[in-house]
Structures are given as structure tokens and as C-alpha cells.
Amino acid sequence: MIAGKTVVYTSGTFDMLHANHIKMIEYARSLGDILIVGVNTDELVESYKSQPIIPFEERIALVKALKYPDIVIPQHSLNHADKVKKLNFDVFVVGDDWAGKYDYLRELGVDVVYFPYGEGVSSTNLKERVYERYKKLQDEANSHFPIDADTGQ
Numbered sequence: 001m002i003a004g005k006t007v008v009y010t011s012g013t014f015d016m017l018h019a020n021h022i023k024m025i026e027y028a029r030s031l032g033d034i035l036i037v038g039v040n041t042d043e044l045v046e047s048y049k050s051q052p053i054i055p056f057e058e059r060i061a062l063v064k065a066l067k068y069p070d071i072v073i074p075q076h077s078l079n080h081a082d083k084v085k086k087l088n089f090d091v092f093v094v095g096d097d098w099a100g101k102y103d104y105l106r107e108l109g110v111d112v113v114y115f116p117y118g119e120g121v122s123s124t125n126l127k128e129r130v131y132e133r134y135k136k137l138q139d140e141a142n143s144h145f146p147i148d149a150d151t152g153q
Contacts, residue, residue, distance in 0.1 A: 006032035008032035008036070008092075008093060009028075009035075009083065009092050010025060010028040010035070010094065011037065011040065011075050012038075012040065012095065015052040015054050016054060017062050020095075024115045025063075028068070028113075028115075031091050031093065035069050036087055037063055037073070038075030039074060040056075042055065044075060044078070048078070060074065078101075084105060090110060091113065092112050092113070093113045094112075096115060096117055097117065098114065099114045
């Protein structure tokens with residue numbers, strides 16, 4: 001708490017920004033007076049999963065353009081203990097795919113909320129759908145050539 005105001009922190013990769021990202025950020029906004037959003041750097045993301053499709057500078061610009069956050073910062077680590085001390089946040093919100101990972105923040109006096117993403121869209125799902133559509137288009141394009149056609153390949 002800062003000056004009697006509840007500070008909420010949420011974070012994520014926010015790759016291929018989609019409706020579930022917006023829902024989580026909007027929900028986080030509803031829990032306090034000040035909302036800080038951390039955007040994972042490319043280096044951080046690559047340390048625990050595949051490289052983001054959208055580069056960091058673009059992802060952070062997209063999140064800054066949203067109406068909900070008061071402050072948007074780069075996030076260089078998944079350990080938030082130091083951020084609790086530096087940013088004085090009272091509530092931490094993260095997707096429920098991270099359930100249990102941030103329970104240690106409760107020992108620091110932080111309320112931890114694992115936001116239920118629910119069914120539907122995710123960045124992983126979007127990447128798979130883009131790849132499947134690309135593959136289908138590629139197969140359709142390749143089917144235009146007769147089997148015995150000289151394609152130079």
C-alpha cells in the first residue's frame with residue numbers, strides 16, 4: 001500500500017495480445033487503486049519457453065496503450081520478492097496456468113490471485129492455429145502443381 005492506495009501487480013509475456021490477456025489485466029485493475037503491469041523480456045521468456053512471436057519492444061508498447069495499467073515495466077525475473085519490496089504491491093494477479101508458483105508471496109503479505117483463463121484463446125493456441133492455417137495454405141498451393149510438373153525442385 002502506498003499513501004493508503006492498494007497497489008496491484010500483474011505480469012506476463014503478453015505475446016500475441018488477445019482477449020484473455022485483456023480480461024486478466026482488466027480484472028487486476030478492478031482489485032486496487034494503482035495497477036502496475038510487468039511485461040516479460042524476450043530473454044526471460046526464452047529461459048522457460050519458446051521465443052515470443054512479438055518482440056519485447058512491441059509487446060510492452062501494446063500493453064502501455066491499454067487503458068487499464070497505470071505503469072508498465074519490463075520484467076526481467078520470475079522471482080517477485082524483490083519487486084514486492086521495491087514496488088510495495090499488495091495484490092499479485094497471474095494466470096491460473098501458474099497456480100501455486102507464487103504462493104511464496106503470501107509470506108510477504110501479498111494477496112495472490114490465480115486468474116482463471118478459462119477456455120478459449122491462449123498465445124500457445126494462437127501459434128498452433130496460425131501454423132495449422134499456414135500448413136493448410138501451403139498444402140493447397142502445392143496441390144496446384146501436377147505431380148509430373150517441372151517445378152525446378
